[in-house]
Amino acid sequence: MSELKQTFNSSLGKKLIMALTGLFLSLFLIVHLGGNLLLFSNDDGYSFNMYANFLTHFPPIEVIAYLLYLAIIVHAIYALVLTIKNRKARSVGYAVATKSPVSFSSKNMGLLGSILLVFIVIHMGDFWYKYKFTHDVGYKEYRTDITSGERTVTDFKPEKPDFEHSLSYADNTEITRVKDIHSRVANSFSILWYVVIYVIAMVALSFHLLHGFESAFRTFGWVHRKYLPIIKFVGVWLFAVIIPLGFAAMPIVYYLQSLK
Incomplete structure (x- = not known):
């Protein structure tokens, strides 16, 4: 037990936990995007409201949801610990600053993660909390x-x-x-500052996943030259492009519709 504890308290152990929670959250993003695309159904919010009702009343899904919340907290805490440790260990900054997107992502994971954490708090407070614990939703x-x-x-x-x-x-x-969480979403997405925050968060998510997805596989040592191109392709096109664009499209479309 002491050896296991020592392993997870080491830098490598912390990176392994970061990788595990990060991949779990990445898989959640795929499912979450699929459900949120129901916002584009032209059915007066029926599909999305039924989807939200299912998520909050099906026990296995609720268990997974609380595992998700735990993963977010653990991922954020370990990210903070590793960021502080790395900054203390690096007393001298980089002599040359590259401008490649990957380099920007890797050097700013702490900032990107902080933006995402603030967004998650705002997002869950506006939708999840009010949906489950208040009477603000009709x-x-x-x-x-x-x-x-x-x-x-x-x-x-x-x-x-x-x-x-x-x-x-x-x-x-x-x-x-x-x-009627659909009306709540439509109302929030009709507010310009909320849409701007949402889109900025999706840009941060894109850069975060651009480095984080591949980095997780490198932490596990799964970097065989035969599979690395596939990992890079999935990391770039699915997680850094398609998923953030899919999420960002929702507030933009709803905001433009609210102007008509």
């Missing part, structure tokens, strides 16, 4: 004709303050009542 009632598939939507005000969601049937109509 409700929608969706009535779907089972035969034709036609759906109507109206605002719904529950009689009980602890109401979460319900599903019932009347004749050939399915009646679904859920929290």
